Amino acid sequence: MNKSLEDNYSTIAAVQEQPAGPAAPRRMTLNMGPQHPSTHGVLRIVLELEGETIRSAAPDIGFLHTGIEKQCEALTYAKALTLTDRVDYLANLSNNLVYCLTVEKLLQIEIPERAQWLRVMMTELSRLNSHLVWLGTHALDIGAMSIFFYCFREREDILRILEMFSGQRMMTSYIRIGGVALEPPRGWEKAVGKFIRGFPSKVDEYENLLDSNPIWGIRTKGVGYISLEDMLDLGVTGPMLRGAGLALDCRRTQPYSSYEKFNFDVATRTGNDVYARYQVRLQEMRESAKIITQALEGMPTGPYQADAPHVVLPDREKMKTQMEALIYHFKIVTEGFRVPAGEVYQCIESPRGEIGYYIVSDGTAKPYRVYMRTPSFANLMALPVMLKDTLIADSIASLGSMDFVLGDTDR
Amino acid sequence: MSHPGILETKEAFGETTHIVDPAQIVAVCRYFKDEEKFIRLSGLTAVDWHPSEPRFEVVYHLHSVDRNARVRLKCKVHGEQPEIDSIYSVWRAADWHEREVFDLFGITFRNHPNMVRILMPLDWDGHPLRKDYPVHGYKYSYPNE
Numbered sequence: 148m149n150k151s152l153e154d155n156y157s158t159i160a161a162v163q164e165q166p167a168g169p170a171a172p173r174r175m176t177l178n179m180g181p182q183h184p185s186t187h188g189v190l191r192i193v194l195e196l197e198g199e200t201i202r203s204a205a206p207d208i209g210f211l212h213t214g215i216e217k218q219c220e221a222l223t224y225a226k227a228l229t230l231t232d233r234v235d236y237l238a239n240l241s242n243n244l245v246y247c248l249t250v251e252k253l254l255q256i257e258i259p260e261r262a263q264w265l266r267v268m269m270t271e272l273s274r275l276n277s278h279l280v281w282l283g284t285h286a287l288d289i290g291a292m293s294i295f296f297y298c299f300r301e302r303e304d305i306l307r308i309l310e311m312f313s314g315q316r317m318m319t320s321y322i323r324i325g326g327v328a329l330e331p332p333r334g335w336e337k338a339v340g341k342f343i344r345g346f347p348s349k350v351d352e353y354e355n356l357l358d359s360n361p362i363w364g365i366r367t368k369g370v371g372y373i374s375l376e377d378m379l380d381l382g383v384t385g386p387m388l389r390g391a392g393l394a395l396d397c398r399r400t401q402p403y404s405s406y407e408k409f410n411f412d413v414a415t416r417t418g419n420d421v422y423a424r425y426q427v428r429l430q431e432m433r434e435s436a437k438i439i440t441q442a443l444e445g446m447p448t449g450p451y452q453a454d455a456p457h458v459v460l461p462d463r464e465k466m467k468t469q470m471e472a473l474i475y476h477f478k479i480v481t482e483g484f485r486v487p488a489g490e491v492y493q494c495i496e497s498p499r500g501e502i503g504y505y506i507v508s509d510g511t512a513k514p515y516r517v518y519m520r521t522p523s524f525a526n527l528m529a530l531p532v533m534l535k536d537t538l539i540a541d542s543i544a545s546l547g548s549m550d551f552v553l554g555d556t557d558r
Numbered sequence: 559m560s561h562p563g564i565l566e567t568k569e570a571f572g573e574t575t576h577i578v579d580p581a582q583i584v585a586v587c588r589y590f591k592d593e594e595k596f597i598r599l600s601g602l603t604a605v606d607w608h609p610s611e612p613r614f615e616v617v618y619h620l621h622s623v624d625r626n627a628r629v630r631l632k633c634k635v636h637g638e639q640p641e642i643d644s645i646y647s648v649w650r651a652a653d654w655h656e657r658e659v660f661d662l663f664g665i666t667f668r669n670h671p672n673m674v675r676i677l678m679p680l681d682w683d684g685h686p687l688r689k690d691y692p693v694h695g696y697k698y699s700y701p702n703e
Contacts, residue, residue, distance in 0.1 A: 379623075380651060382649070395623060492619055492630065494628075505619070520619070525654075
């Protein structure tokens with residue numbers, strides 16, 4: 148290790164703090180991660196312990212940094228879309244959606260209603276997917292093993308539906324600039340309908356399974372407390388904020404993609420603890436199921452892509468018969484489409500909180516700057532406040548309740 | 559919304575942007591938080607306009623929960639020894655965001671409690687999101703690029 152590196156390491160606050168005087172209790176520095184199973188990714192936390200009590204916690208991130216923002220600048224707008232899937236790999240459709248909404252705001256193109264509703268339905272399915280993975284792994288961390296298998300049973304159904312729509316289970320890139328990638332396949336109503344009719348009873352099943360277990364209550368109630376003022380000051384959003392009683396949800400406050408036409412409640416609980424966040428997410432699953440049902444029943448007819456030939460790839464059939472379509476296809480694929488100069492910030496509600504993209508265009512076919520305001524990054528900043536003066540055994544429950552994805556944190 | 563630190567106000571795509579004097583950024587942020595009820599710092603980033611000067615723009619996105627409104631503040635920062643005051647004293651949320659901008663753009667935030675790299679390794683050379691930084695990094699070179 149070279150000299151400057153050593154200097155930098157010593158600046159990590161947790162390592163620096165040493166107890167003063169002989170009366171101070173002995174402190175131990177514990178390195179948690181980066182390969183700790185309960186951090187669900189590569190997160191390192193330097194804990195300063197006094198007995199079993201955490202006196203300070205310093206998260207160390209960046210192990211999964213892949214330079215996605217830099218790579219976006221080197222690709223055309225359409226190609227950069229595929230990178231957004233990889234940011235938050237559990238809620239990839241939310242990332243696709245916010246990217247497309249931002250670019251469409253710059254392009255000022257109208258999206259047909261059917262495409263908007265398809266986007267809502269698919270995004271809500273991916274929200275269910277994300278919450279199911281969270282519930283299963285979170286309960287597994289705390290010691291409730293069987294719930295994991297139940298959650299992944301339903302998740303498998305969702306992934307099958309995603310595969311049916313887009314040909315991919317996880318990195319779907321289904322939402323494209325100007326609409327969605329494909330017309331839904333034959334029989335999609337039956338597949339989604341079958342899943343969504345059975346789903347609310349499954350949520351009740353999870354709730355029964357966990358709430359009837361006294362250990363679950365003891366491990367989650369009153370654990371991981373953080374005040375609402377601290378959360379607002381630290382930029383925390385999503386289910387954590389709603390678990391403290393503030394009904395802040397971009398789907399309701401700043402509706403996008405025709406969310407204003409859907410009937411749903413913003414789930415809130417008070418308690419600011421792990422249990423409140425668990426209840427908020429369970430309620431959100433029920434609300435998502437309601438939205439999907441409405442989308443299924445009221446799905447409008449019409450085109451699934453915008454009428455913008457300079458942006459949207461033409462139909463295969465037209466390409467073989469019309470010269471203009473072939474020219475547009477060639478232009479879009481080889482050099483991309485030009486986006487008017489300007490800057491736009493668009494945010495949506497991902498399963499983890501507010502996800503916002505800030506795109507600066509200089510009028511060329513490649514984005515000049517793509518900034519991703521990711522919820523995991525902002526939420527993780529609250530970790531030192533949340534873990535301070537709590538027991539080390541509770542840190543696993545607190546960490547799990549934040550529901551961060553390290554790909555989302557490090558980008 | 560008027561404060562002596564706001565130099566110019568623009569409206570585009572339904573979004574409001576205030577160009578702010580970099581020397582007064584802390585006072586302007588304090589004003590927006592206390593007087594205008596923008597209690598959340600939603601995000602903080604920078605844009606590199608290399609080779610033109612002033613080279614950097616530091617961009618702040620504020621959110622008011624009560625008024626359900628968003629606003630963008632921008633400060634222009636010169637490319638030689640880019641420095642600006644930290645707004646950590648206004649929002650603690652600025653902590654990691656400012657470290658990220660320091661890491662990826664090399665803009666130093668004065669009075670920040672812990673101004674070290676956050677995403678890149680601590681001994682990394684250069685600042686990847688600068689426009690004069692190659693996409694593949696300095697270490698590797700590809701004959702066809």
